Amino acid sequence: MKKLFALLLAVLMVLSIVACSEEDDPSQDKVINIGVAEMTFTAEDTGDVFTYEYLNSTSIVITAFRAADYEPHVVTIPTSITVVTEKKGSGDQVTMVMDVAAIGDQAFYAKSGISEVRFEADSKLTSIGAYAFANCEILESVVLPAGVTEIGESAFFGCTSLSSVTLNEGLTTIGKAAFYNCSALGNITFPSTLTTIGESAFSDCSAMTELVLNEGLLTVGKQAFYNCDGILSVTLPASIEEIGLYAFSTQLRGYEIEVEVEPEEGTAPEGGEATAPEGGEDDAEEVEPETEIVKIEVVFNTVEGSYAADYIANPPTAEIEDAE
Numbered sequence: 001m002k003k004l005f006a007l008l009l010a011v012l013m014v015l016s017i018v019a020c021s022e023e024d025d026p027s028q029d030k031v032i033n034i035g036v037a038e039m040t041f042t043a044e045d046t047g048d049v050f051t052y053e054y055l056n057s058t059s060i061v062i063t064a065f066r067a068a069d070y071e072p073h074v075v076t077i078p079t080s081i082t083v084v085t086e087k088k089g090s091g092d093q094v095t096m097v098m099d100v101a102a103i104g105d106q107a108f109y110a111k112s113g114i115s116e117v118r119f120e121a122d123s124k125l126t127s128i129g130a131y132a133f134a135n136c137e138i139l140e141s142v143v144l145p146a147g148v149t150e151i152g153e154s155a156f157f158g159c160t161s162l163s164s165v166t167l168n169e170g171l172t173t174i175g176k177a178a179f180y181n182c183s184a185l186g187n188i189t190f191p192s193t194l195t196t197i198g199e200s201a202f203s204d205c206s207a208m209t210e211l212v213l214n215e216g217l218l219t220v221g222k223q224a225f226y227n228c229d230g231i232l233s234v235t236l237p238a239s240i241e242e243i244g245l246y247a248f249s250t251q252l253r254g255y256e257i258e259v260e261v262e263p264e265e266g267t268a269p270e271g272g273e274a275t276a277p278e279g280g281e282d283d284a285e286e287v288e289p290e291t292e293i294v295k296i297e298v299v300f301n302t303v304e305g306s307y308a309a310d311y312i313a314n315p316p317t318a319e320i321e322d323a324e
Contacts, residue, residue, distance in 0.1 A: 041081045046073060052081070052100075059101035059124065065108045072115035072138055077103070079120040099124035103132045105152070110135040119145040128155045130175070137161060140184075144168045151178045153198070160184060163207070167191050174201045176221070183207060190214040197224050199244065206230055211248075215239055220247050 040051050047068030052060040060081065067073075080099045086092060101124050108114065114136050119125060123145035133139060134157040142156070143166040153175040156162060163184040167174075169191045176198040179185060185205045192214050199221035202208070209230045213220070215237040222244030225231060234248060 039083075043076065043078075046075070048075060053104075054098075055101055059099040061102040061104045061129075062100060062107050063104040065111055067111060067113040070112045073113055074116045074118055075108075075114050076118045076120060077123065077125065079123050101125060102127045103129055105129040106131045106134070108133045108136060110137075112138070114139050116141045118143065123147060126150075128152055130154055131157065134158055140164065142166070144171065146170055149173070151175055153177060154180065156182060158182075167194070169193055172196065174198055176200060177203070179205060181205075187211075190217070192216055195219070197221055199223060200226065203227055209233075211235065213237055213240070218242065220244060222246065224248075 039053065040049050042049050049066040049068070050062050051064035051066075052062050055061050062077070065075075067075075078100055080097050083096045083098050085094045085096060087094060103125065107129065109131050114133075115138055117133070117139065124147060125145050126147050127150050128144075128148065130152040132152060132155045133142075134154050136156075136159050138161050139156075139159045140161050141164045142162070144151075146168050148168055148171055150173045151171070154177045155175065156165075157177055157180045159179075160181065160183050162179075162182045163186060165179070165182075165185060165188060167188065167190060170193050171191050172193055173196045174194065177200045178198065179202050180200050181204040182202075183204060183206050185202075186207050187210055188208075190213055193216065194214055195216060195218045197213075197217070197220050200223045201221060203223050203226045205225070205228050207230060208225070208228045209232070211225065211231055211234040213234070213236055216239050217237055218239060219242045220240065224244065224247045225234075226246050226248070228248070231248065236243075
């Protein structure tokens with residue numbers, strides 16, 4: 001009997017030690033989501049349902065979407081959502097505000113009813129994943145928020161009604177095939193922060209007529225604007241370092257670049273006369289080089305790189321004609 005009592009006492013002591021250990025372990029004091037395993041929130045104005053996952057302790061990524069109905073309507077991506085959770089074991093409820101920091105791969109893929117995508121003021125969004133809005137065939141307009149730095153591969157692939165896209169300052173990368181076959185998409189203003197336009201990023205965007213690529217752009221990928229047969233004029237910045245094979249429309253036969261043209265000795269700045277100030281040539285006011293838009297005729301789509309970087313770095317004077 002004494003042995004049995006001693007054994008029971010030993011077991012109770014072990015259980016007591018384990019329980020105290022778990023209670024003191026801060027890793028056990030975690031927040032968990034209440035309810036079903038799939039985490040969702042519902043837009044109050046439309047009834048649309050968004051599915052999400054945690055990115056970290058302060059932000060989430062939208063992973064899926066279900067429209068309340070299939071009638072064309074505006075979908076607004078919130079800046080943040082409120083999540084009610086409970087501490088494991090205690091049952092105490094905790095309310096947290098989580099930033100919407102990303103739109104995940106295929107989150108809105110081929111969803112009906114989306115005619116426009118908007119983002120709430122002060123959006124915390126930084127990235128749009130691969131195929132995020134691909135094949136949303138009635139999507140017409142997107143204005144990206146200020147924090148987005150990257151548009152993922154094929155993010156808007158096949159959005160054939162998309163006619164207006166506003167790219168934000170701060171965007172650095174447009175991924176491969178991001179706007180492939182957006183056949184209604186017109187001319188775009190590229191932000192000064194953009195450095196990379198990926199392979200086939202705007203292929204088959206046949207409504208484009210002119211390209212003015214931003215100073216600071218480094219790379220235009222292979223077939224980036226291929227089959228954009230409406231584009232007859234491209235302005236390339238001096239910053240560009242690489243242009244991929246077949247980057248532009250097969251109809252394009254030339255492009256414009258900005259080069260500095262030194263004024264000839266004795267010529268006056270536009271609108272004035274050439275006069276030497278008192279004191280002689282040493283006191284003459286230095287005339288800043290003028291920048292002119294000149295056209296260089298280049299046959300594209302024949303050699304990898306199309307020699308674009310060489311022409312920009314060392315434009316051959318024999319082939320330069322002053323633009324009218």
